[in-house]
Amino acid sequence: MNAGLNxxxxxxxxxxxxxxxxxxxxxSAVLMLIGTQFMFIAGCVAFVAFARFGxxxxxxxxxxxxxxxxxxxxxxxxxxxxxxxxxxxxxxxxLAIDADxx
Amino acid sequence: MxxxxxxxxxxxxxxxxxxxxxxxxxxxxxxxxxxxxRNTLYAIGAFAATMVLxxxxxxxxxxxxxxxxxxxxxxxxxxxxxxxxxxxxxxxxSTQEPFSREWIVGAAVAxxxxxxxxxxxxxxxxPIRATTNAATGFGATxxxxxxxxxxxxxxxxxxxxxxxxLLLAAPTLPSGRERDxxxxxxx
Numbered sequence: 001m002n003a004g005l006n007x008x009x010x011x012x013x014x015x016x017x018x019x020x021x022x023x024x025x026x027x028s029a030v031l032m033l034i035g036t037q038f039m040f041i042a043g044c045v046a047f048v049a050f051a052r053f054g055x056x057x058x059x060x061x062x063x064x065x066x067x068x069x070x071x072x073x074x075x076x077x078x079x080x081x082x083x084x085x086x087x088x089x090x091x092x093x094x095l096a097i098d099a100d101x102x
Numbered sequence: 103m104x105x106x107x108x109x110x111x112x113x114x115x116x117x118x119x120x121x122x123x124x125x126x127x128x129x130x131x132x133x134x135x136x137x138x139x140r141n142t143l144y145a146i147g148a149f150a151a152t153m154v155l156x157x158x159x160x161x162x163x164x165x166x167x168x169x170x171x172x173x174x175x176x177x178x179x180x181x182x183x184x185x186x187x188x189x190x191x192x193x194x195x196s197t198q199e200p201f202s203r204e205w206i207v208g209a210a211v212a213x214x215x216x217x218x219x220x221x222x223x224x225x226x227x228x229p230i231r232a233t234t235n236a237a238t239g240f241g242a243t244x245x246x247x248x249x250x251x252x253x254x255x256x257x258x259x260x261x262x263x264x265x266x267x268l269l270l271a272a273p274t275l276p277s278g279r280e281r282d283x284x285x286x287x288x289x
Contacts, residue, residue, distance in 0.1 A: 003112060003113040004113070006223055008159075011126040013219035014216060015133055016216075031145060034137065034149050044156075053163075065243050068255070072259050075175075075179050075183075075262070077262075082184065085187060095142075
Protein backbone atom coordinates (compact mmCIF):
# COMPACT_ATOMS: atom_id res chain seq x y z
CA MET A 1 0.00 0.00 0.00
CA ASN A 2 1.39 3.38 -0.95
CA ALA A 3 0.28 6.93 -1.51
CA GLY A 4 1.20 8.33 -4.89
CA LEU A 5 0.07 10.59 -7.66
CA ASN A 6 -3.09 8.64 -8.50
CA UNK A 7 -4.45 8.78 -4.94
CA UNK A 8 -3.99 12.54 -4.63
CA UNK A 9 -5.37 13.16 -8.13
CA UNK A 10 -8.44 11.01 -7.36
CA UNK A 11 -9.00 12.99 -4.16
CA UNK A 12 -8.62 16.19 -6.15
CA UNK A 13 -11.16 14.99 -8.72
CA UNK A 14 -13.62 14.05 -5.98
CA UNK A 15 -13.22 17.47 -4.34
CA UNK A 16 -13.80 19.12 -7.71
CA UNK A 17 -16.99 17.07 -8.19
CA UNK A 18 -18.25 18.05 -4.73
CA UNK A 19 -17.67 21.70 -5.61
CA UNK A 20 -19.46 21.29 -8.94
CA UNK A 21 -22.40 19.71 -7.13
CA UNK A 22 -22.63 22.68 -4.76
CA UNK A 23 -22.51 25.20 -7.61
CA UNK A 24 -25.21 23.38 -9.59
CA UNK A 25 -27.52 22.09 -6.90
CA UNK A 26 -27.54 24.72 -4.17
CA UNK A 27 -29.36 28.04 -4.42
CA SER A 28 -27.68 29.75 -1.46
CA ALA A 29 -24.97 32.18 -2.56
CA VAL A 30 -22.82 31.17 0.42
CA LEU A 31 -22.91 27.47 -0.47
CA MET A 32 -22.24 28.19 -4.14
CA LEU A 33 -19.18 30.23 -3.15
CA ILE A 34 -18.03 27.39 -0.90
CA GLY A 35 -18.39 25.12 -3.95
CA THR A 36 -16.17 27.37 -6.06
CA GLN A 37 -13.62 27.33 -3.23
CA PHE A 38 -13.57 23.54 -3.35
CA MET A 39 -13.02 23.63 -7.11
CA PHE A 40 -10.10 26.04 -6.65
CA ILE A 41 -8.61 23.88 -3.88
CA ALA A 42 -8.95 20.77 -6.06
CA GLY A 43 -6.79 22.48 -8.68
CA CYS A 44 -4.24 23.48 -6.05
CA VAL A 45 -4.04 19.92 -4.71
CA ALA A 46 -3.47 18.60 -8.24
CA PHE A 47 -0.67 21.12 -8.83
CA VAL A 48 1.01 20.17 -5.54
CA ALA A 49 0.66 16.46 -6.33
CA PHE A 50 2.23 16.85 -9.77
CA ALA A 51 5.10 18.82 -8.25
CA ARG A 52 5.65 16.36 -5.41
CA PHE A 53 5.45 13.18 -7.44
CA GLY A 54 7.51 14.32 -10.32
CA UNK A 55 5.47 15.80 -13.11
CA UNK A 56 6.35 19.37 -12.20
CA UNK A 57 9.03 21.46 -13.80
CA UNK A 58 12.66 21.12 -12.90
CA UNK A 59 11.97 23.28 -9.89
CA UNK A 60 9.77 21.15 -7.63
CA UNK A 61 8.63 24.17 -5.66
CA UNK A 62 6.76 25.59 -8.63
CA UNK A 63 3.66 23.51 -7.90
CA UNK A 64 3.48 24.88 -4.38
CA UNK A 65 4.01 28.41 -5.71
CA UNK A 66 1.09 27.98 -8.12
CA UNK A 67 -0.99 26.66 -5.21
CA UNK A 68 -0.18 29.82 -3.23
CA UNK A 69 -1.29 32.03 -6.14
CA UNK A 70 -4.44 30.01 -6.81
CA UNK A 71 -5.32 30.02 -3.12
CA UNK A 72 -4.90 33.78 -2.91
CA UNK A 73 -7.04 34.22 -6.01
CA UNK A 74 -9.70 31.96 -4.49
CA UNK A 75 -9.78 34.03 -1.30
CA UNK A 76 -10.04 37.25 -3.32
CA UNK A 77 -12.90 35.74 -5.36
CA UNK A 78 -14.58 34.72 -2.11
CA UNK A 79 -14.26 38.24 -0.69
CA UNK A 80 -15.80 39.86 -3.75
CA UNK A 81 -18.50 37.17 -4.03
CA UNK A 82 -19.47 37.51 -0.38
CA UNK A 83 -19.66 41.29 -0.67
CA UNK A 84 -22.01 40.83 -3.63
CA UNK A 85 -24.02 38.30 -1.61
CA UNK A 86 -24.33 40.84 1.19
CA UNK A 87 -25.67 43.42 -1.26
CA UNK A 88 -28.13 40.86 -2.67
CA UNK A 89 -29.27 40.18 0.89
CA UNK A 90 -29.83 43.87 1.55
CA UNK A 91 -32.00 44.09 -1.55
CA UNK A 92 -34.01 40.89 -1.25
CA UNK A 93 -33.62 39.80 2.41
CA UNK A 94 -32.47 36.41 1.16
CA LEU A 95 -29.21 34.73 0.22
CA ALA A 96 -30.92 32.62 -2.43
CA ILE A 97 -29.60 33.54 -5.85
CA ASP A 98 -33.06 33.28 -7.40
CA ALA A 99 -34.72 35.44 -4.76
CA ASP A 100 -35.89 37.90 -7.38
CA UNK A 101 -37.94 35.30 -9.26
CA UNK A 102 -41.30 36.42 -7.97
CA MET B 103 20.80 12.08 -14.37
CA UNK B 104 17.92 10.83 -16.54
CA UNK B 105 15.05 13.26 -16.34
CA UNK B 106 12.44 10.96 -17.88
CA UNK B 107 12.03 7.46 -16.55
CA UNK B 108 13.19 7.90 -12.98
CA UNK B 109 10.82 6.66 -10.32
CA UNK B 110 8.58 9.29 -8.74
CA UNK B 111 8.88 7.59 -5.38
CA UNK B 112 5.36 7.30 -4.00
CA UNK B 113 5.16 7.43 -0.24
CA UNK B 114 5.52 3.93 1.18
CA UNK B 115 6.04 4.55 4.88
CA UNK B 116 3.07 2.75 6.47
CA UNK B 117 2.15 5.31 9.17
CA UNK B 118 2.39 8.19 6.70
CA UNK B 119 0.32 6.34 4.09
CA UNK B 120 -2.37 5.64 6.70
CA UNK B 121 -2.36 9.31 7.71
CA UNK B 122 -2.70 10.42 4.09
CA UNK B 123 -5.60 8.02 3.44
CA UNK B 124 -7.34 9.15 6.65
CA UNK B 125 -6.85 12.84 5.82
CA UNK B 126 -8.15 12.35 2.26
CA UNK B 127 -11.24 10.46 3.43
CA UNK B 128 -12.02 12.98 6.18
CA UNK B 129 -11.44 15.87 3.75
CA UNK B 130 -13.92 14.47 1.24
CA UNK B 131 -16.47 13.67 3.96
CA UNK B 132 -16.34 17.15 5.44
CA UNK B 133 -16.46 18.74 1.98
CA UNK B 134 -19.57 16.73 1.16
CA UNK B 135 -21.10 17.65 4.53
CA UNK B 136 -20.49 21.34 3.96
CA UNK B 137 -22.43 21.37 0.67
CA UNK B 138 -25.25 19.13 1.92
CA UNK B 139 -25.95 20.55 5.40
CA ARG B 140 -29.03 22.78 5.66
CA ASN B 141 -27.68 25.01 8.44
CA THR B 142 -25.26 27.50 6.91
CA LEU B 143 -23.27 27.90 10.12
CA TYR B 144 -22.63 24.16 10.27
CA ALA B 145 -21.77 24.22 6.56
CA ILE B 146 -19.16 26.91 7.20
CA GLY B 147 -17.76 24.85 10.07
CA ALA B 148 -17.45 21.84 7.78
CA PHE B 149 -15.84 24.07 5.13
CA ALA B 150 -13.24 25.29 7.65
CA ALA B 151 -12.58 21.67 8.65
CA THR B 152 -12.03 20.80 4.99
CA MET B 153 -9.55 23.65 4.62
CA VAL B 154 -7.65 22.45 7.72
CA LEU B 155 -7.56 18.90 6.32
CA UNK B 156 -6.25 20.22 2.99
CA UNK B 157 -3.52 21.96 5.00
CA UNK B 158 -2.71 18.63 6.67
CA UNK B 159 -2.54 16.99 3.23
CA UNK B 160 -0.13 19.72 2.13
CA UNK B 161 1.95 19.03 5.25
CA UNK B 162 2.55 15.48 4.05
CA UNK B 163 3.38 16.20 0.40
CA UNK B 164 4.34 19.89 0.08
CA UNK B 165 6.69 22.47 1.59
CA UNK B 166 5.89 23.57 5.14
CA UNK B 167 5.30 27.16 4.00
CA UNK B 168 2.33 26.05 1.90
CA UNK B 169 0.86 24.24 4.92
CA UNK B 170 1.30 27.37 7.02
CA UNK B 171 -0.23 29.63 4.35
CA UNK B 172 -3.18 27.29 3.88
CA UNK B 173 -3.80 26.99 7.61
CA UNK B 174 -3.12 30.52 8.80
CA UNK B 175 -4.11 32.66 5.83
CA UNK B 176 -6.52 30.90 3.49
CA UNK B 177 -8.50 28.98 6.13
CA UNK B 178 -8.70 31.88 8.55
CA UNK B 179 -9.59 34.52 5.96
CA UNK B 180 -12.17 32.32 4.21
CA UNK B 181 -13.90 31.31 7.44
CA UNK B 182 -13.81 34.88 8.77
CA UNK B 183 -15.34 36.21 5.55
CA UNK B 184 -18.12 33.63 5.62
CA UNK B 185 -18.90 34.19 9.30
CA UNK B 186 -18.77 37.95 8.67
CA UNK B 187 -21.41 37.57 5.98
CA UNK B 188 -23.56 35.51 8.31
CA UNK B 189 -23.36 38.27 10.90
CA UNK B 190 -24.67 40.71 8.29
CA UNK B 191 -27.51 38.42 7.33
CA UNK B 192 -29.89 36.07 9.03
CA UNK B 193 -29.95 33.29 6.49
CA UNK B 194 -28.91 30.37 8.66
CA UNK B 195 -31.45 27.83 7.48
CA SER B 196 -31.70 26.88 3.84
CA THR B 197 -35.20 26.93 2.40
CA GLN B 198 -34.25 24.44 -0.30
CA GLU B 199 -35.71 20.96 0.08
CA PRO B 200 -33.17 18.12 -0.04
CA PHE B 201 -33.40 15.80 -3.05
CA SER B 202 -35.13 18.43 -5.12
CA ARG B 203 -34.78 18.54 -8.89
CA GLU B 204 -31.67 20.75 -8.61
CA TRP B 205 -30.03 18.25 -6.28
CA ILE B 206 -30.62 15.38 -8.70
CA VAL B 207 -29.28 17.35 -11.67
CA GLY B 208 -26.29 18.57 -9.64
CA ALA B 209 -25.50 15.08 -8.38
CA ALA B 210 -25.73 13.67 -11.90
CA VAL B 211 -23.40 16.31 -13.35
CA ALA B 212 -20.94 15.94 -10.45
CA UNK B 213 -20.95 12.13 -10.83
CA UNK B 214 -20.33 12.43 -14.58
CA UNK B 215 -17.45 14.87 -13.96
CA UNK B 216 -15.96 12.59 -11.32
CA UNK B 217 -16.25 9.54 -13.58
CA UNK B 218 -14.57 11.40 -16.45
CA UNK B 219 -11.70 12.60 -14.25
CA UNK B 220 -11.20 9.16 -12.67
CA UNK B 221 -11.11 7.52 -16.11
CA UNK B 222 -8.53 10.05 -17.30
CA UNK B 223 -6.41 9.58 -14.18
CA UNK B 224 -6.61 5.78 -14.31
CA UNK B 225 -5.90 5.37 -18.00
CA UNK B 226 -3.10 7.91 -18.36
CA UNK B 227 0.44 6.70 -18.06
CA UNK B 228 1.93 9.78 -16.52
CA PRO B 229 5.48 10.66 -17.59
CA ILE B 230 7.65 10.74 -14.55
CA ARG B 231 10.86 12.42 -13.60
CA ALA B 232 13.03 12.71 -10.55
CA THR B 233 12.42 15.72 -8.37
CA THR B 234 14.56 17.69 -6.03
CA ASN B 235 13.68 18.17 -2.38
CA ALA B 236 10.59 20.36 -2.45
CA ALA B 237 11.14 21.70 1.03
CA THR B 238 14.22 23.69 0.10
CA GLY B 239 14.17 26.88 -1.84
CA PHE B 240 10.42 27.43 -1.80
CA GLY B 241 10.72 30.89 -0.32
CA ALA B 242 13.46 31.69 -2.79
CA THR B 243 11.26 30.46 -5.66
CA UNK B 244 8.45 32.74 -4.57
CA UNK B 245 10.60 35.79 -4.03
CA UNK B 246 12.95 35.34 -6.98
CA UNK B 247 11.21 33.49 -9.82
CA UNK B 248 7.70 34.65 -9.02
CA UNK B 249 8.36 38.06 -7.49
CA UNK B 250 6.05 39.86 -9.92
CA UNK B 251 3.30 37.29 -9.43
CA UNK B 252 3.70 37.54 -5.66
CA UNK B 253 3.38 41.33 -5.81
CA UNK B 254 0.28 41.03 -7.99
CA UNK B 255 -1.25 38.56 -5.55
CA UNK B 256 -0.59 40.91 -2.66
CA UNK B 257 -2.27 43.76 -4.57
CA UNK B 258 -5.25 41.55 -5.52
CA UNK B 259 -5.71 40.35 -1.95
CA UNK B 260 -5.42 43.84 -0.51
CA UNK B 261 -7.84 45.22 -3.11
CA UNK B 262 -10.35 42.43 -2.47
CA UNK B 263 -10.17 42.94 1.28
CA UNK B 264 -10.49 46.72 0.95
CA UNK B 265 -13.30 46.51 -1.59
CA UNK B 266 -15.35 43.99 0.34
CA UNK B 267 -14.86 46.03 3.52
CA LEU B 268 -16.04 49.19 1.78
CA LEU B 269 -19.04 47.39 0.30
CA LEU B 270 -20.04 45.96 3.64
CA ALA B 271 -19.53 49.28 5.43
CA ALA B 272 -21.45 51.29 2.84
CA PRO B 273 -24.75 52.77 4.00
CA THR B 274 -27.69 50.59 3.07
CA LEU B 275 -29.60 51.95 0.13
CA PRO B 276 -33.35 51.46 0.19
CA SER B 277 -34.24 48.35 -1.73
CA GLY B 278 -36.73 48.32 -4.60
CA ARG B 279 -39.44 46.85 -2.39
CA GLU B 280 -38.79 49.43 0.34
CA ARG B 281 -38.98 52.22 -2.23
CA ASP B 282 -42.29 50.86 -3.50
CA UNK B 283 -43.59 50.58 0.04
CA UNK B 284 -42.54 54.16 0.82
CA UNK B 285 -44.23 55.40 -2.34
CA UNK B 286 -47.40 53.52 -1.44
CA UNK B 287 -47.55 54.98 2.06
CA UNK B 288 -47.03 58.50 0.67
CA UNK B 289 -50.11 58.07 -1.49
